Amino acid sequence: MTTIDRLQTPALLVEQSALRENLRLMSAALPGPRLRPHVKAHKSTALAKLQAAAGHHHFTCATIREVEGMAAAGLGADLLLANEVLDATRLGLVVTSGARVTVAVDSAETIDAASAGGVREVVVDVNVGLPRCGCAPEDAGRIADLARAAGLQVRGVMGYEGHVVAVPDVDARRSGTEECMQRLLTAHSLVGGDIVSAGGTGTYAVNTWANEIQAGSYVLMDTAYGALPDLPFAAALSVLATVISTTAPAGEIPGWAVVDVGLKSLGMDHGNPTIPGGTVWFCSDEHTTWQPDDFGSVRVGDRVRVLPAHVDPTVALHERMYVVDGDDVVVDTLPVDLRGW
């Protein structure tokens, strides 16, 4: 039995109780195939197996590597690569291995790639307002026809309302989502098929138009989604750090401490991490300098939990997650085995 005192830092920790509660809340709200968990948030087949145990057997992936790893782990019942690819050769090999793989298409080129690579099923990716991938809603029927003409089965549509998932006011988030989903439903009427896939953790409860939600962050959470007061999910993820240096207050300058968790062990695109009981000043490659509220209570060698601002890229920097219980006992290790491309 290992406690976190024995872990080398930086170490990614997942609180078991929060993880379980997040899984429970989401599977109660969106049971079974109503949720298509996005594995990009955790990049771990071991964690995906917990989602499968909670009733979700259809998964969303962002990369070919994620599709390959999920299939190899026996989680290939229905894998949606919610992204465009121009070389689907590796996806075709996954299909040959017996997994079900569906890929997003939004152009003649991506349809050709899917067909040439040996993928048999697609969804039409629709631009619902986020300026990223996806065809115009009114063009979705043409894309579907192109796909069918290339011998592909068209399972439906997807469209991600990524620009509204973090709108603070839940009513504004709902009305923004509705506007996006009207575009997706317009496209669906032109495309057909069973799938209307959309959504994320921020809109899982308000997106009542899609028939499956691609939420991923809910299971671990981060400080960005944690700022939405209506979300019931608890922060499960932290990065365990060791205090490696302290500098006492001197005149006007407050005392500070340094931990061995820096921007190479934290996703930084949403800004600096949070350290409870202190104020973060800045991050370097392998350091975070912060000002403890009570300088005298911090000693070199102390362990501190650093809360990343964005969970997805944080997890992708680590080789494994340690699941810990309330007594700081490490009860499980989840390899982060879906990294890379």
Next chain:
Amino acid sequence: MTTIDRLQTPALLVEQSALRENLRLMSAALPGPRLRPHVKAHKSTALAKLQAAAGHHHFTCATIREVEGMAAAGLGADLLLANEVLDATRLGLVVTSGARVTVAVDSAETIDAASAGGVREVVVDVNVGLPRCGCAPEDAGRIADLARAAGLQVRGVMGYEGHVVAVPDVDARRSGTEECMQRLLTAHSLVGGDIVSAGGTGTYAVNTWANEIQAGSYVLMDTAYGALPDLPFAAALSVLATVISTTAPAGEIPGWAVVDVGLKSLGMDHGNPTIPGGTVWFCSDEHTTWQPDDFGSVRVGDRVRVLPAHVDPTVALHERMYVVDGDDVVVDTLPVDLRGW
């Protein structure tokens, strides 16, 4: 013979000519042990071997894993872990294996850790103005005495002027560096030893007070350091991307394109990447949305080179770098084998 057209994207590219020229320029300016290359910038023993071939056999590391990997690759002649650690057990094993390992200390606790772990040599880390690790200059003698009392050999001092390495004006950078280095020399007079280690790519030419410079970024460079007009080093690193989607201009809205390089394949702490010939709008996990200057010239399937804002954390996200020549032929593959902790 593989060309970059055959690479799966995202793929980290290193331009051979720029790499060679950067190595040549630096070894001419700071020959042999005057440079202690920082391997955190590239995390690759293969690239470190190119630095050794250029005459530099003493290296700087930021993590225990980097020390272990360098020693295992036969590059352990003189490894400085320029960082504090509270558990030096693994470092002691590297010493036992025959490599020379020196670790930074700035407190009784880090001295105890070095001694208990089996490390025999240390430098005193001095706060020269950057609020991070390091003791006060006037306290450096006491730290050195503590280390010697613990049976450790004190090789000298180090102190990183990280807050001035990116000052745009070179004269202001030099005078800022001088101020920092006076603190370091004060500490050195109290500590003794042969080593006065400091500096980075931004101050490699103006820091004439330290007797060894810990520059790392020079070898690959990034857009942040590239903004300093006096630095002679060329941008060698880019992330090869594929255009996976385009959306044509519509009324007031300009056309945009999306590549498959996003914030999981880019260090984001210095902000968005640059795409020559276009303007980056935003990055998602596996996408960057950008506006080409000439929309009509961009096609789905095109290859694009994305320039990261910060090289160090970008490299740490990838498994390997591809060295390419002027004809886009892949002439070498450099594993990024020093990742993790």
